[in-house]
Amino acid sequence: MRTVIFDFDGVLxxxxxxxxxxxxxxxxxxxxxxxxFNAEMIDKWMRNExxxxxxxxxxxxxxxxxxxxxxxxxxxDVKEMDLDLRPVSFFKERVLVTNxxxxxxxxxxxxxxxxxxxxxxxxxxxVLKTEGLFDIVLKELNLKYExxxxxxxxxxxxxFFKQKGGQFYLYKTYEEFExxxxxxxxxxxx
Numbered sequence: 001m002r003t004v005i006f007d008f009d010g011v012l013x014x015x016x017x018x019x020x021x022x023x024x025x026x027x028x029x030x031x032x033x034x035x036x037f038n039a040e041m042i043d044k045w046m047r048n049e050x051x052x053x054x055x056x057x058x059x060x061x062x063x064x065x066x067x068x069x070x071x072x073x074x075x076x077d078v079k080e081m082d083l084d085l086r087p088v089s090f091f092k093e094r095v096l097v098t099n100x101x102x103x104x105x106x107x108x109x110x111x112x113x114x115x116x117x118x119x120x121x122x123x124x125x126x127v128l129k130t131e132g133l134f135d136i137v138l139k140e141l142n143l144k145y146e147x148x149x150x151x152x153x154x155x156x157x158x159x160f161f162k163q164k165g166g167q168f169y170l171y172k173t174y175e176e177f178e179x180x181x182x183x184x185x186x187x188x189x190x
Contacts, residue, residue, distance in 0.1 A: 003141070003148050004091040004186060005134075006116075008098035008108075010153030011171045012088070015081040020073050021065075028063045028070075035062070045101050048123040052103045078107045086174055087151065088115055090187040096120070097137050097150075099128045130160045149186050151177075 006012060022029045035041070036055060044050050056074055060067035088094055096116040098104060102123045109119055120137045122128050127136070138145065145165035152158055158168035169182050177183060 003093045003095060003143055005095045005097050005137070005148055005150045005152075006088060007150075007152035007154070007157075007171070008096060008100060008104070011151055012085060012096075013081050013083050015077075017077060018074060020077050021070070025063075025065055028059065028065045031063050032059060043128065046099045046122045046128060047126050048102055049126075052101060052106075075103065075107060078103050081108070083111065084174060085115055087171070087177055090183060095137065095141065097129060097133060098122065099133070129157055134161065134164065149182070 018029060018032050021032075036059065041050075041055075045052075045055060052074065053071065056071045057067060059065065060070055094116060096112065096119040098120070099122045100108075105121045105124055109121070112119060118137075118141060120133060120140075122133050125133055125136055127133050134145075137143075138148070145161070149167040149169060150158065150161045151169045151171050152161070153171045155170060158170055162168050167182070167186075169177070169180065171177055
């Protein structure tokens with residue numbers, strides 16, 4: 001085992017989109033929570049079947065909030081997301097693989113380029129992790145599942161990865177992660 005794949009959301013970042021509009025535009029925020037953040041819309045967005053501009057246009061049209069203001073606040077929130085990169089410090093050979101939106105590649109990748117030599121976003125490939133993104137990553141990096149540890153907060157994705165032959169660590173908190181036996185095992189050999 002020589003390479004560690006990190007997930008982004010729920011491992012390295014816990015912030016959310018549209019957080020700055022919650023107070024000032026509570027009705028818009030409620031619309032977003034009820035109509036944008038559902039499985040069908042999110043999966044389309046993470047496959048880049050719809051873009052951030054498409055989503056913000058829909059929100060603007062349905063709620064009346066100015067599109068340019070919403071788009072500005074959305075991108076500002078993404079630029080200012082709090083990142084916790086402490087988990088990454090344990091490993092030399094690390095890769096980031098995320099089911100994420102176009103805005104991740106446009107904004108967040110720039111913030112992480114010194115930390116991750118390789119980053120793969122589902123929106124750039126049109127497939128989610130369990131639909132082939134992991135296969136693309138491993139082929140491009142010339143790796144096999146059995147050579148990789150995945151650190152992710154999704155049990156479903158972890159089960160999928162283990163069925164393919166990889167190792168999996170279910171991320172919950174940094175404190176649990178820091179003291180876990182599997183991390184000590186991999187950190188020594190990585």
